[in-house]
Amino acid sequence: MGANGSNTVNLQVELTNNGSLTSGSVSLALSPNPAGSCGTVTSSTINVVAGVGTDQYRASSTPGICVITATGPGGVVSTTDLVQSVSTYTSHYGLTLSLAPSTIVADGLSATTAKLTVKDGNGVPVVGDTVAFSTNGCATPSNSVATTDSSGVAEVTLNSIRTADPTCSVAAVEGDTGASTTTDLAETQAVNVTIIPSSSAVMASSTTPIGVTVRVTTPMGPVSGDTVTLSSPCSGLQSTSLFTNNAGLAYSTFVAPSSSQLCVITGTESDFGGSGLAPVAITSATSLNMVSVSNLSITGLTGTKGTIDATVTNGGTPVANDTLYATLVSGVPNGCGTLSANSATTNSSGVASFTYNASNIPSTCSVSILESNSGKFGFGTITQVTPPSILTISINGSSTSLPIATMGSSQANAPVVVTAQDGYGNPLSGVSVTLGSLGLTPAGKSSVCGTFGSTAGTTDAQGQFVTTYSPNGQGYCAVLAGSKQVPGLFYVLTVQIANPKATPDKDIVVASPTVIPADGQSTTILHARVLNSAGFPVVGDTVVFVNPKLLPASLGGSTTCGGLPVSAQTDGLGVGVYSTDANGEVSVPYVASTTPGVCAVLFSDSNTVGGSFAIILQAPPGTPSPTIGLSASLPNSPVVGGSAVPINVSVTGNSKPWSGDPLSVSVSPMGGETGTCGTASFATLPFSISGASQILYTPSSTVGFCTVTISESQGGLSYVMNVPQLAVAPSSTYTVTPNLTGLNLSITVTNSNGINVANDPVALTPSTGCQGKLTVGNLEGNTNSSGVFSTTISTAPLPSGCTIAIQEADTGGQNSVS
Missing domain, CATH: 2.60.40.10 (Immunoglobulins)
Known part of the structure; x- marks a missing residue:
């Protein structure tokens, strides 16, 4: 409806009790977003007779969304969203509603993110538009309203309920013009199929059957009348097609085969496609085997992996080649993750390992492991802990995905957005945030940092605190955000440029050596160079190295990596700012941590904000050195008195591209003559970078042959090639x-x-x-x-x-x- 202060709309309330219309008193409450966007109702209390009551709402003159909440007898609540749009507008808004993921499990725990992108008639994102999200009851929005950001996007989380709805629909309405759109959300029903044998171990050739009970449930309770199909690689099942009773149960029996083996009984139900399984050990003799299982504490986040070890012994002696079968059990729906494999075989030490893939929920999960020789069980506990909350910062559109933001040195009021999220990406409101800044130059700290619109605030319903930043000169400035409620210090490094270059400089960086022991003390050197668009070194350029601990994992960052030693840092947080020398170069040390892995150091220059990464492999101490390979090629022969030509160099380690190997080149006349050769120099840095390097050979004015020798240091290899200095660039050769x-x-x-x-x-x-x-x-x-x-x-x-x-x-x- 139009926000003109006079438009009216009729409200109707329906009141039921166990599906039947009933009478009673219902109260109404109005919640505006933004302030002033709610009008008035004729009466705040509706007298419902025979299930139906009515009221009238009069609009205010402020565009926005008014959430109307009705509270009935016993505290039962229902809400609806009224959109008050501007009275007149010149163009229609374009809306795009997306869901990620587009399919969820109806278990009361799964969720999806609904995003509405709002653009005006010219395709420009609409900022600050209030959006109302709703469903047809198939999912519950975390917030009924959200506000579009600088990209015109508003988003909320939709949490599943416990019953799947095949017609689940999601709607979004924006407040400026009242435009709306809908999309469908696919839901699959959560179902648990549990197979319960009356005994987990049976003597081979036993003629006495064991009972097999099948239980089928959803989060709403037992499933009756469901067809269950049983199967097993062992031919002992007496009934394979079952129907569940009112308690969701079905029954069969199983007779052991004649030989020792592990029989897995699988049950699949037809209503929702769920399945379950249980192992039964067929044994030939009583055994004194013992099974011990390690416990595991792991972050409850999809993609996180851990290892569960099971050890089988007999009288203290390890039992090798014993087949083990693992089963996960949790009292919480989706409380357990998954195992990469359900079975494993013990090694010579009696140990079998299982890889556990965490689910996206903090919970406790039990793992039971059955060994097949004697049917003995062992049990362990898996604790999925809540991942830590995080802060992220966006300045002038850049964020901690690459922690460098660019702006003009005189730009005013660049937007700053600090976002607080829990470990699952959900917004955290009410988080107190403090902002600070630290100017950085090659000489140390400086005053290039500017001022904030506000240095402290609290996150809103979207988990955001928004302010502005205005720089105070050219250079690097570390903008810091902190909160007592979210441990850690988070930052964006701003680059304040006076006159940005139209053509970016080229940033080159390599670690030499690339592979160092993860022993907490080994050092490699980061060699970096800045070249302009013409290939000449940029002298006196202010450059920065950023430690892996300050980078996201997607860029090779990790809190377990090493980094620049404190003596090489400018801010003490992991950032080193330097100035390039007469060759456009700068070198800094990197010290390994004690954790093996791949680490990346970000290198960037301040003239154009380029960016490159030095990759370091922290190898387990004692890792053997690779077998080095060296080769080179000359695509085109040089002509006397002509331009330089490239010589392409390739370096491999164990037949794969190898970085960080120091290279050298020398030129001598072939056959011992003098005064016939040109010069050779490296185009970038004298190191292999991603397995390659390039040498530029500049010919002299003498026709003849020259020997170019290329050497690498890590394998002690040399490659010799004869380079002809041609008389002319031939149209045809002799x-x-x-x-x-x-x-x-x-x-x-x-x-x-x-x-x-x-x-x-x-x-x-x-x-x-x-x-x-x-x-x-x-x-x-x-x-x-x-x-x-x-x-x-x-x-x-x-x-x-x-x-x-x-x-x-x-x-x-x-x-x-x-």
Whole structure:
């Protein structure tokens, strides 16, 4: 309805008792969002007669949502949302309603997040619009209203009820214009199928059957009239198609097979597709086996894994090759997670391990483990603890997903949003938040930080505290948020730029060595360099290194990683700010922690806010060094007096790309001549980065061949390649024709007209298959006046697998002999 202060709408209340219409008194209460958006009702008390009562509501003049709550006899409550839109508006809003996930289990515990995106007629997000969420009773919203953020998104959590509704519908109405939309939520019924054998162990060939009871329940109680199908790899079930009675129970019997084995009985019910299983051990003799099971404490969060160990002994002696079967039991729906595998076999120490996958709920779960040799049980306890609450900060649209925010040094009132959430991502309201800042420069702390609109506040119903930030100069500023209710200190590093570059700089960083022992003391060096868009070093650039402990896990961050030592930090929190030297470079140490794993250090520069990561592998102490491989290629040959050409270098460790290996390069004339070679330098850093590096070779003005030697330090390898300095960039190459007669090898070079070419440098490169089998008299020389270069070999014919590559330098023509 329009928010014009005069529009009216009729209200109707229906009152029932056990499905029958009844009479009574119902009171009405109005809750505005925002303030002033509720009008008035004719009477705050409705006298309901024969199940129906009416009232009238008159609008206020403030757009928004008015939540009307009706309270009847016995405290029963119902609510509805009235939207008061602006009286006139020029364009319709576009709404997009999404659910994540789109399917939930109707167990009273599962939930989904409903998000409504609101955009105006021009496709621009609408900020600050009040949105009302509701369902047709199939799920319960955590909040009936929410407000759109800077992206035009409002969201609430929808919690499941315990009964699945095949027609579950979710509706959202925004308050500015009254536009609305709906979507469907798929619900599956939570069902438990429990198989209960009267005995978990039976002697082989026993003719006495054991009872098998099947119980089928949902969160609402027993399921009667449900068809249950039983199966087992052992052929001992007497009845396999059952029907549950009023108590949700069905019964069968099982007779043991003649041989010792583990029989698993599985039951599947037809109404909801639920299933359950139970193991029965078929034994041949009484055993004194004992089963002990470790307890496990784990964070109750989907994706978290833990290990449960079961040990089988007989008189204190480990029992190997015993098959164990694990079952999880909880008194809370979904209280248990899952096991990656239900069965495992004991090793020589009598131990079998099970991988446990946590569920998304804090609870206690029991694990029972049955061993098959004698049918003995062991029990353990799994405690799923609540994950810790967290704060996140967004400044100027950036957040702790990459903890660097960018803004102009004179920008005013950049938005700051601090969000408090519990460990499951639900908003926490009423959390007291305090903000602070710390300016950082290569020389230490500074005053580049600016001012906040407010330095303290309390989170709202969406778990947010919103204020502003205005910088006070160019540089880095650590903006900090803290709360006594949410342990830990959370921050965003702001980069305040005076004149941002149109083309970003290139940030390069690598750890050398990349692999260090996780011993709490081993050190690697982080080598970083900043290059501008033309490839030249950026001198005097302010750069920052951010410790892994301050990064999210998605970027390689972890609280168990090491980091910059305190002496290398500027703020004491894990951030080091430095200035690049004359080569655009800076190096800082990294010290390992005692926990093995992959860790990442963020490196960024302040001119354009680029970003790159140094990856460090903290290996268990004693891990053997990898087998290093080194190779290089020359895509294009250089021309004398011409531009530099790249030489691509590849480094592998155990046949995989290997980072952090220090590299060096040297150039010498092939055959010992002098004054014929150019220079070689690394394009970025003299290290392998993701298994690669690039060398730039700049030719001299002399036609000929030069030997380029590339060396790496971690494996002590060198790679030698002959680089021709061509006379011209050829449109076509000369023809190279080898002739091997006995121990004499002659090479003839001819041009495109068939004329022999004199004084053309020629180089010979034997393959690795020639090593130790053959020597060549002269590996380099010039063709004579007849266009021929001659040399000798030590063995004829050439050994198997031996090839001699031949290249001439005037145009780069090639051939080989083998």
